Amino acid sequence: MTMPSLERVMTVISGGIPDRVFIMGRADQGPMALAAGLRGYSQFFLDLGEENNGPLIEQLLDICVEADIRYAHALRGAGAHGTSLGELGSDTVSPAMYRRLGLPRLKKFYSAMQGKRFPASLHQCGNTAAVLSDMVSSGAAILELDPRTDARAAKETTRKKTTILGMVDPANVLERGTPALVREKSREAIEVLAPGGGFILGPGCALTPETPEANVKALIECAARFGRYRPDGTLLGR
Numbered sequence: 440m441t442m443p444s445l446e447r448v449m450t451v452i453s454g455g456i457p458d459r460v461f462i463m464g465r466a467d468q469g470p471m472a473l474a475a476g477l478r479g480y481s482q483f484f485l486d487l488g489e490e491n492n493g494p495l496i497e498q499l500l501d502i503c504v505e506a507d508i509r510y511a512h513a514l515r516g517a518g519a520h521g522t523s524l525g526e527l528g529s530d531t532v533s534p535a536m537y538r539r540l541g542l543p544r545l546k547k548f549y550s551a552m553q554g555k556r557f558p559a560s561l562h563q564c565g566n567t568a569a570v571l572s573d574m575v576s577s578g579a580a581i582l583e584l585d586p587r588t589d590a591r592a593a594k595e596t597t598r599k600k601t602t603i604l605g606m607v608d609p610a611n612v613l614e615r616g617t618p619a620l621v622r623e624k625s626r627e628a629i630e631v632l633a634p635g636g637g638f639i640l641g642p643g644c645a646l647t648p649e650t651p652e653a654n655v656k657a658l659i660e661c662a663a664r665f666g667r668y669r670p671d672g673t674l675l676g677r
């Protein structure tokens with residue numbers, strides 16, 4: 440079987456209406472996550488613990504970010520409207536290691552995307568509180584945050600600097616909850632995160648294939664019903 444081209448995949452996804460949908464061509468994984476995938480997660484963490492490996496790890500991460508940039512540009516060339524990276528989060532690497540090894544490469548990636556005016560987001564699983572301002576400084580146009588990060592604190596840290604995509608719980612609400620719970624949690628997210636703009640309502644992490652369609656619909660309906668703005672940035676409400 441031959442692999443379909445990126446262009447063909449984009450055409451199928453957009454259903455022939457590329458001007459009416461936003462196609463997020465995800466260039467996952469981020470440099471550290473990609474390095475971990477290449478080496479094997481356990482091996483990569485052992486690599487990080489060995490001081491003599493420093494130069495080799497730097498070299499590997501440089502190769503990984505280059506691959507990310509090329510892949511993202513290929514997605515753009517194929518018709519994607521934006522891209523994203525998922526990087527190792529604070530649950531797996533320390534803030535100091537993230538700042539030393541991950542952040543410089545993330546800055547390189549987002550600067551390359553800005554150069555092409557290609558919106559690019561950054562996702563990290565878990566509670567991102569310890570590195571949230573670093574994530575902002577990466578230059579990512581959007582931060583995809585899951586509900587383990589405190590929403591109010593996230594709004595304060597990102598206000599007028601970047602956009603949050605989230606922060607509805609993909610497992611306990613979107614996969615396992617009812618449409619009524621999705622509506623309740625979506626309204627809560629809109630109330631805290633939407634004022635002043637810089638917010639896209641959505642799942643805080645990847646949706647599982649088991650997510651009921653009715654829950655996805657409830658999320659979209661909430662965005663349309665409660666997430667509309669007046670020209671001054673205040674919410675219209677319903």
Ligand SMILES: [Zn+2]
Pocket residue numbers: 562563564565585643644645
């Ligand atoms: Zn995640």
